[in-house]
Amino acid sequence: xxxxxxxxxxxxxxxxxxxxxxxxxxxxxxxxxxxxxxxxxxxxxxxxxxxxxxxxxxxxxxxxxxxxxxxxxxxxxxxxxxxxxxxxxxxxxxxxxxxxxxxxxxxxxxxxxxxxxxxx
Amino acid sequence: xxxxxxxxxxxxxxxxxxxxxxxxxxxxxxxxxxxxxxxxxxxxxxxxxxxxxxxxxxxxxxxxxxxxxxxxxxxxxxxxxxxxxxxxxxxxxxxxxxxxxxxxxxxxxx
Numbered sequence: 103x104x105x106x107x108x109x110x111x112x113x114x115x116x117x118x119x120x121x122x123x124x125x126x127x128x129x130x131x132x133x134x135x136x137x138x139x140x141x142x143x144x145x146x147x148x149x150x151x152x153x154x155x156x157x158x159x160x161x162x163x164x165x166x167x168x169x170x171x172x173x174x175x176x177x178x179x180x181x182x183x184x185x186x187x188x189x190x191x192x193x194x195x196x197x198x199x200x201x202x203x204x205x206x207x208x209x210x211x212x213x214x215x216x217x218x219x220x221x222x
Numbered sequence: 223x224x225x226x227x228x229x230x231x232x233x234x235x236x237x238x239x240x241x242x243x244x245x246x247x248x249x250x251x252x253x254x255x256x257x258x259x260x261x262x263x264x265x266x267x268x269x270x271x272x273x274x275x276x277x278x279x280x281x282x283x284x285x286x287x288x289x290x291x292x293x294x295x296x297x298x299x300x301x302x303x304x305x306x307x308x309x310x311x312x313x314x315x316x317x318x319x320x321x322x323x324x325x326x327x328x329x330x331x332x
Contacts, residue, residue, distance in 0.1 A: 143324075144310075144322050144323060144324045144325065145266070145310070145322040147319055147320070147321075150319065158319055160319075192265055192266075208254070208314070209254050209255075209256050209271070209312065209313075209314035209320050210256065210268055210271060211256075211258075211266075211268065211312075211320060212268070213265040213266050213267070214265060215264065215265050216265050
């Protein structure tokens with residue numbers, strides 16, 4: 103396994119379902135991200151985990167719940183989604199610079215292939 | 223004003239021509255800049271990074287940065303049909319955050 107892998111690649115769910123997206127990175131990075139990409143819109147940052155701690159929650163509705171059990175794995179738990187949540191969900195990782203208690207994002211992101219979500 | 227703006231496109235160039243992609247950013251303290259390429263149906267892939275004013279060349283790709291004008295560009299020389307993709311400009315803007323432009327879709331016609 104190399105790079106960043108995401109499963110499932112495609113997911114169709116009803117508004118009352120609960121599902122999870124999984125991401126695994128094999129690059130030894132210390133930061134992981136969830137991005138949302140909708141048609142005709144720029145990439146939207148959802149969540150950032152650096153050293154397994156959440157450092158950014160970009161005003162995402164509570165029906166999206168992230169989980170980062172270790173530096174290699176990231177989950178996005180989905181429940182009671184809306185049709186407008188249909189999009190490509192991209193996981194990314196990076197190697198942040200660490201100085202003391204501070205981490206600095208280098209900006210070099212490595213993306214997985216994405217999970218295409220359709221909410222009916 | 224958007225934090226990161228790209229020329230709206232789509233951009234179409236003939237094979238062998240130079241494709242010029244432009245990006246402006248609003249945060250004057252930004253120090254690093256990135257170009258990602260995204261093929262249709264695929265995820266973004268980092269292709270260039272630039273940190274200093276001036277040009278950085280990598281094969282057929284040249285990134286140009288002008289911090290005074292808050293402007294970064296990507297030139298693709300000898301454009302090939304395989305360069306047809308959406309190009310995203312990205313600027314780190316805080317702890318763990320990169321802001322992306324809307325992207326410019328490039329089509330290289332044989």
